[in-house]
Amino acid sequence: MRALLSLVLLLAACYRAAGPPFDANAFLATTANLAISDVDVGTLAARRAQLPETRQLGAAVAGEQRALLAAMAPLAQRRRVAMPAVLEERRVALRQNLSMLAPDMFDRAFALAMVQDYDALLGILGDAAHSGDDDLRAFAKGARPTVAARRRAAAALLSRLGGSPFNVGM
Numbered sequence: 001m002r003a004l005l006s007l008v009l010l011l012a013a014c015y016r017a018a019g020p021p022f023d024a025n026a027f028l029a030t031t032a033n034l035a036i037s038d039v040d041v042g043t044l045a046a047r048r049a050q051l052p053e054t055r056q057l058g059a060a061v062a063g064e065q066r067a068l069l070a071a072m073a074p075l076a077q078r079r080r081v082a083m084p085a086v087l088e089e090r091r092v093a094l095r096q097n098l099s100m101l102a103p104d105m106f107d108r109a110f111a112l113a114m115v116q117d118y119d120a121l122l123g124i125l126g127d128a129a130h131s132g133d134d135d136l137r138a139f140a141k142g143a144r145p146t147v148a149a150r151r152r153a154a155a156a157l158l159s160r161l162g163g164s165p166f167n168v169g170m
Contacts, residue, residue: 107157
């Protein structure tokens, strides 16, 4: 009896540790929202940043995220998942907040936002890469190297600029 109870508890713990099942539709919508937002703020950075390397990062982010959206479109179409037409409220707020910053703060804040967005994107691409969906697994595995490289570039820029422009955690 104890062995059976132990087995049941072990199986329950394993089930809980696995987390929620992968949702392909939510993955597509979330990834599209991040990409659309990053095209927008990348374009803003390409125009507004003070430093040439920030403008270059912004242009690269915008271009790569457009390519990511183009690669996602047929996947979403096959699944009849509508790509977002408007940004989530928090994504609109990000752009507004960046556009209001003083020029000396913009570059650092943009780099920080990109590090955070790319961390989130790498997380959901990791989930997709381990999903049971062959198309999304292939998409995620193809996108991860570019996203990881851009995340490293954003982190390097943020580090060169002195880290977070905000006193996070203080």
